[in-house]
Amino acid sequence: MLKDLLSGSDPAAPIAGEGSAAHPAIESEAEVRSEREARERVCELCRHLYTLGWASGTGGGFSLREGHRIFVAPSGVPKESIRPEEVFIADLQGQVLSAGHGRISACTPLFLHAYHLRGAGAVLHSHSLNACLASLVCAQRHGDGYVFRIRGLEMVKGLQGGHVDEPYDIPIIDNMPYEHELADSLEQAMLAFPRSNAVLVRGHGVYIWGRDWVHTKSQAECYDYLFAASVRLREHGIDASVLGRSHPRTP
């Protein structure tokens, strides 16, 4: 699957096929500094995920891309205390270039889909309770599958391509026993919902990506707010998938 992607023709995949001969033996000072900063950024974002409650119990994950390399958090460790030297570096095929602590995140194949299919600059995986609840409480039938649909809340405008008057759909894929088994259905969801920068995993959490780490973080905060709002509104009998700008409780 991943191999296919690299020779794929998806217009949204600007970096596909350029992953070769990109690792010179000698690095400039600027490259050394840039790598150190990327490692520190991964640690900082992982701490932030933990603080927000999105990475409790070693869950969650984060990765960013610099040119032909991706920086990825290690797997199965407390995300709030990762050190820069524990971060993995891999190429765009997921081949580890520089080993970190233990194993590379099990989310790596999923992160790669965001890099290849959507030209992402950073991707995060959140175990936010809001995302988990929304995937169960607010799931709506859509074709063969399910979506989380939201409409009429200002925060939709914070999403790339979001408009307050239009319904915005986030696909919900089934959960699987192992994280890497999600890769194929996540790929299909990304292709089927090209407007969404997020894919929910039922009873599990969400994958969210953006142009770079700043954009990814802000997208993630908007999505999480919408998950929380939609679940809370449902406690009051309000369906946030059909809200308009101007009508309140009842139209």
Place this chain on the structure above:
Amino acid sequence: MLKDLLSGSDPAAPIAGEGSAAHPAIESEAEVRSEREARERVCELCRHLYTLGWASGTGGGFSLREGHRIFVAPSGVPKESIRPEEVFIADLQGQVLSAGHGRISACTPLFLHAYHLRGAGAVLHSHSLNACLASLVCAQRHGDGYVFRIRGLEMVKGLQGGHVDEPYDIPIIDNMPYEHELADSLEQAMLAFPRSNAVLVRGHGVYIWGRDWVHTKSQAECYDYLFAASVRLREHGIDASVLGRSHPRTP
């Protein structure tokens, strides 16, 4: 609209019409320090908004006034990491005197209404989930529009002009596709509800102002508490718009 305001006769607009010839070429040391402090204050308040969850995903905003100048946070950036030099300075017509980072907050026309119509010393725009939920869950018909009405909770006394035995109304205006499009209906709401220091925007958030930044912050905390309380009480079948001091669940 804004031009009209400056020549307006509203008694609550002490600063209208005094916005000229106010920018001498040479600044005293005290002026330099005062400007630096104002810039730092804007950054500090924006961090606070973010910490409270009122500015997630680059949302929210803050502005304060010093004499004939207003200091405004930039637009579309993470509010928790603004630096002093990124803050905009504008005059009371919204003309930028000193550019900050990127674009000036899209809330600026709305902030100016609070300065002109209500003599505010500071204004904030919060995307608090409590405000968003309250605007949908607790909206009550009032004339042609809607209000959030609250009564009988101590925190009403924390609002300027609030009394625990009287209903306190906060207008709710419809949301719009673009922030600046809210300016006219916000103006009308401010004129129609001269007692309220806040205007809710449906499914969006709230604008809150006060005499200065300390007062604005404390007003905002009181309003947010009341939004949260009202929504929570409704989950228990209690309507917080008709509470009295002495009767419990049922009168």
Place this chain on the structure above:
Amino acid sequence: MLKDLLSGSDPAAPIAGEGSAAHPAIESEAEVRSEREARERVCELCRHLYTLGWASGTGGGFSLREGHRIFVAPSGVPKESIRPEEVFIADLQGQVLSAGHGRISACTPLFLHAYHLRGAGAVLHSHSLNACLASLVCAQRHGDGYVFRIRGLEMVKGLQGGHVDEPYDIPIIDNMPYEHELADSLEQAMLAFPRSNAVLVRGHGVYIWGRDWVHTKSQAECYDYLFAASVRLREHGIDASVLGRSHPRTP
């Protein structure tokens, strides 16, 4: 009322009547240090109240007693940023011995009741949303008034004199337009409920006291947990006033 207390015969009032001739002109170094520490403690506790969300919008308050003097936070200021020199010192009749910033807390007459009637070493006033909600959602008729009754939760054991198998009653008094107007009904509640270290004020918050500031803080955390738990359980149809140790949802 307060004057009466000082000559009262309540056995729980160890300090009544000893408030005279207690302010020598010359203070020892130890006294200077002790006063500074008490001032700092008040500030620290007020910051803690704010962090817990119990003192938003200049609400809440805190006082502690050292011998014949009480230290009291100022009124109507943000509680998270009080400085030691802004703290008031008063005697046990409430007479200010050393002025702080602005006015002394409007809670002072209520704090004095806890000192005199209950021999408290510290008292706090919290605007916790949990306390406010519990006073409305969980109020039960009791004689002419109302109580918050809790039973069967471990945290009851954290309350002075609390037992997990016995109902524990916290009186709820009506709110009043001005804080000092609460003094008489708070006094009556303290006398009528000698086991409780707390008095709830309907739609307002709670007064909590203890032997010293450590005890007061821990009592307050236990009470607040019980308020939160009781409100949450009611959302699930569980009445926390009749819980037993061994029966679950249904007996």
Place this chain on the structure above:
Amino acid sequence: MLKDLLSGSDPAAPIAGEGSAAHPAIESEAEVRSEREARERVCELCRHLYTLGWASGTGGGFSLREGHRIFVAPSGVPKESIRPEEVFIADLQGQVLSAGHGRISACTPLFLHAYHLRGAGAVLHSHSLNACLASLVCAQRHGDGYVFRIRGLEMVKGLQGGHVDEPYDIPIIDNMPYEHELADSLEQAMLAFPRSNAVLVRGHGVYIWGRDWVHTKSQAECYDYLFAASVRLREHGIDASVLGRSHPRTP
């Protein structure tokens, strides 16, 4: 009971019977450092418990094991401000080797069960509101007692031996007037539910253990998330004990 354990034949009790002659008079520098680090770790974890809201009002507790010694927090003190020298050291029979502040945690007999019966390297006792609510709201009949059953949520995979497609049961024991009275029923629950690393105490909280402090902390975060999720889902009419990976609200 504890004496029995030490000569017991439970295969999961790797350390039973090795608790003698283990306290040499002279300690090496490494031992001194190791002891200091263990004391600091206990304090750090207790602060973390408090921050998470799991140890309010002097509640909660934490212990870790180093060889034949266990380090235990003191009883009845604010857990967020314990100092290293206040931590107790005891042997595996619970005999205090080095006294700390006041009394050793009343949880000590319960901690010892986790060390002896389950080979734990660390144990914590949380008063988390989520655990308390889950023990009441989500209790299911199971034989003579009750369990909290969870299924189909990703976070189950974070539990030792957890599988997303299988129900995972956590025993719920009745609460008792005194903490040490829980020891026997906790022992029985540990023996009856060898897969669970946690025992809930009804209306009280939860005991959770793991291989070491890192594992214990991560297990505790997973359990707490599941308690919170299950209670929240029930507010929406969703029973989290029968969730599947692929079916949403209704199967």
